Amino acid sequence: MSPSYFVVPANSPAKSVKDFVAMAKKAPKPLQFGDGGSGSTQNMANEMFKIVADIPLEAVTYKGAPPMVPDLINGAFSMAILPSSVAYPHIKSGAIRALANINSTRSAQLPDVPTIAEAGFPEVTALSWYGFHVPAGTSPEVIRKLDTALQKATAAPETKERLVNAGGEGAYMNTADFAAFIKADAVRWERVAKAIRK
Structure with missing residues (x-):
């Protein structure tokens, strides 16, 4: 399985997911978030987060997660949920900040980052997973x-x-x-x- 992270620009005033929600509710217009593609685990988690947190967020759509990272770093939009393979190097470098891991357990990569459930939004938990399959009828x-x-x-x-x-x-x-x-x-x-x- 592969964790995904709820991330914000390094200079964001939000230090937790609840901070982000409070910030979104006070904003004069909907905050924007990076969206890497309809139907992906991260996209579905974003949509669930909007519903559960009861905040207006506006999607800025990209062709996948990697192209959105430079704009997130530069603060062109307020948050994204990124797969670890994309987010991890930039979190470690300090270019972006992870507020939560949307997996059901903390990650060995970033054990100090709380799960989205620990951050107060258990309904947003989402897993990216991979499995081995064989053709039907395999002995x-x-x-x-x-x-x-x-x-x-x-x-x-x-x-x-x-x-x-x-x-x-x-x-x-x-x-x-x-x-x-x-x-x-x-x-x-x-x-x-x-x-x-x-």
Whole structure:
């Protein structure tokens, strides 16, 4: 899985997500946020944040997350939710500030950054995840072998280190748990999509 971060320019007066909400409510017109593409995890989290925080925000649309970073650094808009692979180097350099991690747990990359739930907005929690899939009809024996190999690989210290350095974190699930996770995730996102369309 790969965390995403709620970020603001380094010179933003907002030091927490609640600070940002207070700032947005006092602003004479809707604050703008960077949006890297409709339907992405980050886009859906932005839309949920607007609803839950009950604040007007105006999207500035980009073709993906990387192109928006220079404008965020320069303060052309007020916030963005960025994938860790894009945000992390700029957070570490001090060019932008992370107010929250929108994952369900704190990240090994930035353990001092609170989750969005800890910041007061649990409904905005969103996970970017990746999984291994095989064609339907693959034999149970092959699936068991792959499962064993993946469990061993994700537990290896060197794998964990490489994942963190690449902006991700290992989160092994066996076949049954992963199937249940996918089902629950689909239900959650259907509920989110309905809330956004209202």
